[in-house]
Amino acid sequence: MSTTSFNGLLTISVIAVVAPVLAASVRRLKLPSVVVEIVTGIIAGPSVLAWVKINQPITVTALLGLAFLLFLAGLEIDLRATTPGQLRAPLAGYAGSLLLGSVAGVAFHAVGWVRNPLFLAITLASTSLGLVVPVLTDAGQSRTVFGQLTIAGATAGEFGAITLLSLFFSATKGGTAGNVIAFGIFGVVGAVVGATLGRADRNLRLDAFLTRLQDTTAEIRVRIAVALLISFVALAAKVGLQIILGAFLAGAVLNLVDRDTASHPVFRAKLDALGYGFLIPVFFVSSGVEFDLGALTRSPSALARIPLFLLSLLIVRGAPAALYARTAGRRGAVAAGLLQATSLPVIVTAASIGLTIHAIAPVTASALVAAGLLSVLVFPVAALSVMRNDRIKPAAPHAAPPDRGGFDAPPAVDGQPVQKEG
Numbered sequence: 001m002s003t004t005s006f007n008g009l010l011t012i013s014v015i016a017v018v019a020p021v022l023a024a025s026v027r028r029l030k031l032p033s034v035v036v037e038i039v040t041g042i043i044a045g046p047s048v049l050a051w052v053k054i055n056q057p058i059t060v061t062a063l064l065g066l067a068f069l070l071f072l073a074g075l076e077i078d079l080r081a082t083t084p085g086q087l088r089a090p091l092a093g094y095a096g097s098l099l100l101g102s103v104a105g106v107a108f109h110a111v112g113w114v115r116n117p118l119f120l121a122i123t124l125a126s127t128s129l130g131l132v133v134p135v136l137t138d139a140g141q142s143r144t145v146f147g148q149l150t151i152a153g154a155t156a157g158e159f160g161a162i163t164l165l166s167l168f169f170s171a172t173k174g175g176t177a178g179n180v181i182a183f184g185i186f187g188v189v190g191a192v193v194g195a196t197l198g199r200a201d202r203n204l205r206l207d208a209f210l211t212r213l214q215d216t217t218a219e220i221r222v223r224i225a226v227a228l229l230i231s232f233v234a235l236a237a238k239v240g241l242q243i244i245l246g247a248f249l250a251g252a253v254l255n256l257v258d259r260d261t262a263s264h265p266v267f268r269a270k271l272d273a274l275g276y277g278f279l280i281p282v283f284f285v286s287s288g289v290e291f292d293l294g295a296l297t298r299s300p301s302a303l304a305r306i307p308l309f310l311l312s313l314l315i316v317r318g319a320p321a322a323l324y325a326r327t328a329g330r331r332g333a334v335a336a337g338l339l340q341a342t343s344l345p346v347i348v349t350a351a352s353i354g355l356t357i358h359a360i361a362p363v364t365a366s367a368l369v370a371a372g373l374l375s376v377l378v379f380p381v382a383a384l385s386v387m388r389n390d391r392i393k394p395a396a397p398h399a400a401p402p403d404r405g406g407f408d409a410p411p412a413v414d415g416q417p418v419q420k421e422g
């Protein structure tokens with residue numbers, strides 16, 4: 001008879017139900033559900049109430065949740081909507097973030113707070129695209145030039161962090177050189193799979209067959225997506241790369257080949273339901289359960305890491321947004337910098353990897369996650385305050401010339417700029 005206990009997973013599932021209700025009830029702060037999930041996980045874990053301890057069912061489900069989180073993040077990447085000109089400033093900004101992050105990593109390493117400066121540099125240079133897009137959408141800015149610049153910058157921060165973590169902190173025997181070779185092999189296989197799926201997607205008979213099965217108990221498109229995810233994760237693990245890379249690229253490949261959704265308009269919603277309705281909350285709540293609150297409260301120096309890491313996030317990701325000032329205006333650059341410094345899911349993922357490979361100590365991992373929590377609470381609100389009084393009319397990116405659409409530019413009506421009085 002099995003002795004595996006599901007009581008912990010039951011508690012986490014209840015927390016996953018309560019968290020969005022609590023988040024929705026705090027209207028003034030507009031708390032993201034992920035923040036409440038992690039905080040309630042901390043309270044339910046060994047650090048406070050000790051209701052939950054990590055066991056095998058939680059570990060397996062949380063791992064699947066991590067994979068699905070990165071899979072859905074890959075689905076959000078839409079390179080077709082971004083021109084090379086729009087990528088120039090965000091890519092230069094990300095390079096600047098890595099440089100600033102390296103400086104911060106060396107400084108924190110010098111005082112003994114981190115074991116690997118490069119790991120911290122990559123983590124601080126990350127952005128969570130899934131948190132930035134909803135803020136821009138709710139503010140009506142996602143289709144402005146400013147919004148597209150910010151989304152491109154967040155994309156660079158998320159994709160860059162996942163790629164670099166896989167390249168430099170995977171478990172191949174040949175070190176970084178082995179990781180590069182494995183990454184190349186993985187990329188070739190991914191390209192072949194993507195090309196094959198793209199060709200299959202254009203087959204009308206196959207599309208009709210899938211359409212016939214997609215809304216039955218077969219849920220064939222969802223099954224294909226899950227099989228693609230597991231295949232890429234298994235391949236990444238096989239060649240020694242981090243599974244987050246496999247999950248992310250699986251989502252990116254699916255997004256590239258699944259261009260016409262007219263025959264399956266609710267397919268993405270079904271994937272969101274599977275991920276955000278079950279697997280992903282388990283990952284975030286369990287991350288809260290593993291949060292070492294005691295390590296942070298034992299000494300003032302440990303607690304001091306939180307505001308310093310938060311400030312580092314703002315400088316490392318926020319300062320390079322000054323490159324957007326020419327296109328988005330000064331206030332636009334400030335708002336973009338605040339949004340780019342908003343990073344929690346990627347930080348939680350990086351902290352989990354860092355603990356596994358011993359790149360960071362538990363107290364540092366907890367401080368990074370705490371700083372990520374604060375970034376989600378503080379930076380989007382500050383960015384919205386910058387945007388609140390702006391009068392930009394949302395427009396498609398291609399409809400706005402390069403010197404318009406920023407916060408310092410006058411609004412447009414029927415495609416013509418409005419002259420400010422006085």
